[in-house]
Amino acid sequence: MTDDTDASAATPGRSEDPVRGSALFGPQPDVAGEAGYTDAPARVGFFTDTSVCIGCKACEVACKEWNAIPEDGLELTGMSYDNTQGLGASTWRHVAFIEQRKPLGGQEPGVGHEDIDVFAAAGNLGTSPSSPGPGATAPEPGSAPAGAPAGEISPVAPDGRTELRWLMSSDVCKHCTHAGCLDVCPTGSLFRTEFGTVVVQEDICNGCGYCVPACPYGVIDQRRGDGRAWKCTLCYDRLGVGMEPACAKACPTDSIQFGPLDELRERAAARVAQLHAAGVTDARLYGEDPQDGVGGDGAFFLLLDEPEVYGLPPDPVVTTRDLPAMWRHAAAAAASLAAMAVLSFVRRPR
Amino acid sequence: MTGSDVTRDGMEGAHPGRDALTGASTGRRRRRRGRGEQAMVPDAEFSSYYGKPILNKPTWRPLDIAGYLYLGGLAGASSLLAAGGQVTGRPGLARVAKLGAAGAISMSLAALVHDLGRPARFLNMLRIFKPTSPMNLGSWLLASYAPLTVAAAAADVAGRHRIVGAAATAGAAALGPAVATYTAVLLADTAVPSWHEGHREMPFVFAGSGATAAAGLALACAPFRQTGPARRLAVLGAGLELGAFQLMKRRMGLAAEPYEKGKPHWQLRSAEVLTAGGAVLATYAGRPGHTGGRARLLAASAGAALLAGSAALRFGVFHAGVASAEDPKYTVVPQRERLTSRARSDGD
Numbered sequence: 001m002t003d004d005t006d007a008s009a010a011t012p013g014r015s016e017d018p019v020r021g022s023a024l025f026g027p028q029p030d031v032a033g034e035a036g037y038t039d040a041p042a043r044v045g046f047f048t049d050t051s052v053c054i055g056c057k058a059c060e061v062a063c064k065e066w067n068a069i070p071e072d073g074l075e076l077t078g079m080s081y082d083n084t085q086g087l088g089a090s091t092w093r094h095v096a097f098i099e100q101r102k103p104l105g106g107q108e109p110g111v112g113h114e115d116i117d118v119f120a121a122a123g124n125l126g127t128s129p130s131s132p133g134p135g136a137t138a139p140e141p142g143s144a145p146a147g148a149p150a151g152e153i154s155p156v157a158p159d160g161r162t163e164l165r166w167l168m169s170s171d172v173c174k175h176c177t178h179a180g181c182l183d184v185c186p187t188g189s190l191f192r193t194e195f196g197t198v199v200v201q202e203d204i205c206n207g208c209g210y211c212v213p214a215c216p217y218g219v220i221d222q223r224r225g226d227g228r229a230w231k232c233t234l235c236y237d238r239l240g241v242g243m244e245p246a247c248a249k250a251c252p253t254d255s256i257q258f259g260p261l262d263e264l265r266e267r268a269a270a271r272v273a274q275l276h277a278a279g280v281t282d283a284r285l286y287g288e289d290p291q292d293g294v295g296g297d298g299a300f301f302l303l304l305d306e307p308e309v310y311g312l313p314p315d316p317v318v319t320t321r322d323l324p325a326m327w328r329h330a331a332a333a334a335a336s337l338a339a340m341a342v343l344s345f346v347r348r349p350r
Numbered sequence: 351m352t353g354s355d356v357t358r359d360g361m362e363g364a365h366p367g368r369d370a371l372t373g374a375s376t377g378r379r380r381r382r383r384g385r386g387e388q389a390m391v392p393d394a395e396f397s398s399y400y401g402k403p404i405l406n407k408p409t410w411r412p413l414d415i416a417g418y419l420y421l422g423g424l425a426g427a428s429s430l431l432a433a434g435g436q437v438t439g440r441p442g443l444a445r446v447a448k449l450g451a452a453g454a455i456s457m458s459l460a461a462l463v464h465d466l467g468r469p470a471r472f473l474n475m476l477r478i479f480k481p482t483s484p485m486n487l488g489s490w491l492l493a494s495y496a497p498l499t500v501a502a503a504a505a506d507v508a509g510r511h512r513i514v515g516a517a518a519t520a521g522a523a524a525l526g527p528a529v530a531t532y533t534a535v536l537l538a539d540t541a542v543p544s545w546h547e548g549h550r551e552m553p554f555v556f557a558g559s560g561a562t563a564a565a566g567l568a569l570a571c572a573p574f575r576q577t578g579p580a581r582r583l584a585v586l587g588a589g590l591e592l593g594a595f596q597l598m599k600r601r602m603g604l605a606a607e608p609y610e611k612g613k614p615h616w617q618l619r620s621a622e623v624l625t626a627g628g629a630v631l632a633t634y635a636g637r638p639g640h641t642g643g644r645a646r647l648l649a650a651s652a653g654a655a656l657l658a659g660s661a662a663l664r665f666g667v668f669h670a671g672v673a674s675a676e677d678p679k680y681t682v683v684p685q686r687e688r689l690t691s692r693a694r695s696d697g698d
Binding site for chain 2: 024077079080085086088096098117118119131180183184185186187188190204205206207208209210212213214215216217218219220221222223226227228229237262303306308309310312313314315316319321322323326327329331332333334335336337338340341342343344345
């Protein structure tokens with residue numbers, strides 16, 4: 001069953017159609033159809049809006065719980081609050097945690113509080129409308145608190161340091177349109193589902209490990225002791241019964257959004273426009289472009305810095321784009337090896 | 351417990367400053383350079399996630415997979431020597447080459463299966479035919495090639511079924527070049543920078559390396575009088591291997607750096623010296639003045655050098671690739687440059 005779809009997805013050398021793209025590279029609006037499905041449901045994916053990620057790691061936990069993934073190391077890295085470190089065979093969601101000496105867009109850094117007399121301010125509590133007592137929950141609208149350092153906002157803190165910001169981002173398998181892991185898998189263990197996602201069949205995988213270096217994002221890996229390759233399935237089992245993946249379900253801020261890819265792309269474009277209007281000019285989308293090196297990701301991101309800061313490759317290209325050229329060069333090399341052998345024998349024996 | 355108090359006069363006993371700078375550990379990892387290494391280009395500035403690699407490095411065991419590459423090249427080119435020896439009436443050369451091909455390909459298959467996470471599922475490689483997977487095509491290739499080499503060797507040793515033996519020898523010689531070069535595609539069809547960026551030249555490097563290994567085996571083991579073609583193949587193969595490798599490194603840009611550093615560097619230097627030295631020795635051994643024991647000794651040392659040189663090359667290439675996957679620099683910097691130049695050309 002899957003053999004047929006694998007083989008048809010794998011056929012290279014299809015002519016480059018500017019609209020549909022080729023089997024190996026370029027835009028591909030109908031991945032499931034390309035893989036041989038008829039009447040496939042809409043392609044689904046994740047839009048991870050890192051601007052609202054709070055780094056709670058509920059996604060990591062939900063993923064581990066639902067998919068029964070074994071423990072992946074209990075070390076403390078000391079580099080940041082991220083002790084998960086990266087995606088791997090037993091880590092299908094990874095929350096990156098970045099601490100930067102750089103203000104958030106729209107943030108007012110370096111607001112000094114040194115000249116505020118906190119005791120005087122405490123004495124005024126409850127006596128003026130701008131300093132409500134402990135019972136109040138919010139200041140009066142439109143009234144600045146007494147002693148607020150109005151007009152003293154500077155980009156640099158008094159001791160010369162710029163302010164810091166925290167970036168958090170939940171990384172996951174990108175479920176590429178042109179997936180290197182799927183292309184190079186020699187057993188057909190990796191396959192394209194009807195939802196356009198990429199899944200490993202663990203009863204087929206023989207642990208050759210070829211998918212591991214083929215992934216331009218460093219997602220899939222071989223599990224030690226088990227020998228087989230594992231990665232995010234986009235909760236294929238849950239999708240089958242109309243449920244959203246465990247990580248998206250568990251995300252408390254809707255940083256991880258699940259849905260049909262077309263809808264997610266619209267939502268993402270609107271979100272970027274909203275953030276830009278709010279002054280967060282750092283906001284950019286990553287992996288949503290069907291023109292990119294992997295034909296667009298099924299799981300894409302809204303980032304607040306360059307992708308490499310989050311441990312993502314800035315311009316990944318599926319390795320099989322160059323496969324026809326590789327086979328041509330190998331054929332030429334094989335021919336020259338044969339020619340060298342013939343050349344070695346043309347002289348008569350002494 | 352804090353060391354400071356807030357009083358009416360301000361902070362007292364406050365810590366003079368933070369010991370750890372926020373965000374100071376992000377970005378470029380500083381590494382000490384080993385002795386004898388010189389920077390060819392200034393260190394590129396780039397961002398990364400705490401210096402963590404972007405790619406997951408290959409899980410392949412070096413001895414298994416580099417050994418597999420080496421033995422595949424040795425076998426493939428040996429099949430050519432076997433067929434040539436048979437056609438031109440050099441039975442001693444043909445026998446050594448046939449036995450070498452059969453032995454090497456059997457060992458390489460064993461290494462391949464040993465490296466699998468689930469060796470019992472080896473035959474899953476043959477449940478589909480998939481041209482986008484070099485490992486799948488390689489499995490089909492080996493599945494047809496290995497029995498041919500074994501049949502050719504068995505017929506030769508037994509001295510029976512000559513026609514079957516000749517057909518198997520011819521078949522093995524037809525598939526041999528593909529067996530020797532497809533392994534370059536196997537490595538290049540990955541996201542590993544130092545393998546992928548060499549996808550044009552690496553098949554030629556491996557073709558040359560396979561030729562020198564097969565020539566080395568023949569020089570070391572075949573009767574000296576029949577090793578003329580092996581000597582010439584050694585010279586041609588060494589030329590192709592060394593030339594293609596230099597070209598590859600020149601064209602790869604930053605991804606060539608792992609070939610010039612650390613363990614891969616000395617492995618590849620040894621490979622160059624052994625291969626070039628072996629080829630020179632082989633030529634020297636073939637001069638008319640040399641006969642008998644002296645010539646045999648020269649040929650045997652040339653053969654050993656060529657065999658060792660080819661193996662060192664495969665290990666060097668393997669380790670350089672792993673090193674390039676372990677450092678985010680080789681992933682980030684070329685991709686960032688690509689983006690910058692694209693943005694620049696879009697801007698024009």
